[in-house]
Amino acid sequence: MTTVAERSAGDSPPLGLRATLDRLATAQKGSAGAPLYSRFVNRPLGRVFAALAFGAGLSPNAVTAVSAVFTATGVAMLALVPPSVPMGLAVAACLALGYGLDAADGQLARLRGGGSPAGEWLDHMVDAAKVVGLHLAVAIGLYRFTDVDPAVLLVPLGFCFVDVVIFFAMMLNEALRAQHGAATRAQGPTQQVGIARSVLALPTDYGVLALSFAFFGATSVFVPVYAALGLAEGLFLALALVKWFREMDRLPR
Incomplete structure (x- = not known):
């Protein structure tokens, strides 16, 4: 007879969505340094996606592949x-879903x-492909479809x-850290940090960048927002x- 532990390593588990979400709540990384969107929106969204994938018997690699498809669609x-309001909303949705699946x-x-x-x-x-491809696609799109100053x-x-x-x-x-025997982020403590720090880190959050593409159809709005996020990241x-x-x-020598 197959045990629950054996099923959790491969086959679809006999657990409901609520029970799976409860188990996932105990398997979270620490929130130290996590920006607001990632901490309170993306990780909970990723938890739901993970529970659904677990119930469907999907592997983590399959979820990564689906995430890549959504992100690549938005980048493409x-x-x-050509920029438009529906196109910008679609890009933002694809990037946000890809980010949630990445979590x-x-x-x-x-x-x-x-x-x-x-x-x-x-x-x-x-x-790595997302980091490079997203910004290069912005440059290509602005060059092809808008009359922005080349600068x-x-x-x-x-x-x-x-x-x-x-x-x-x-x-x-x-x-x-791993090479020199220090704790990595994955091994570190799961301490919580104050909300103020998460708010301050918000402009550097990939989730905020993803949502900013909802304005891509309005270049005069998108470019200043995008530039401000880039400056904050710098x-x-x-x-x-x-x-x-x-x-x-x-680190120990």
């Missing part, structure tokens, strides 16, 4: 479809007893640079680099 529309694959892996190196690799590769195209290119450096730094930080990087260097300097 930015580069290939779901890790939660699903933890619920099933842990992920695999291949699954982690796939998740990070999709994230405006430097905004998505600069945003791309900042996001790539942040992504690389975060991956490198985790690798060095300021975050400047401050974070100092903090991260100090953390790396304290």
Whole structure:
């Protein structure tokens, strides 16, 4: 006879959605440093997606693939479809759903007893493609379909640079912590942080960036909002680099 534990590692479980959500609530990463949208919207949304995927018997890699499809659809529309209000709303919806599913694959892996190196690799590769592709698609879309000043195209290119450096730094930080025996983010404590810190980090939240594309049909509105988010991300990087260097300097030699 198949036990519940055996089923949770592969087959669809005999658990209802509510029971699965309750189990997922105990398999969450800490919220330290998490921006407002990621903390209170995206992670709960990802929890629902993970519970639905668990009930359907989907693997974490399958959820990652679905996330990639939604994100790639939104990115492709930015580069290939002339801006309009419906198009902007569709892009924002695709990116937000892709982000929610991106939160779901890790939660699903933890619920099933842990992920695999291949699954982690796939998740990070999709994230890397998203980081680069999104901003390049913005530059392409603005160039093809709008009459913005050519200097405006430097905004998505600069945003791309900042996001790539942040992504690389975060991956490198985790690798060095693991290499030198320090706790990684996944192994760290699950302490909660004050709401004020989450609010302050809101402009750097990918979820906010995803929702900003709802204004893509109105270039005069979208460009200032997008540029402000890019500036906030740049300021975050400047401050974070100092903090991260100090953390790396304290690692055991």
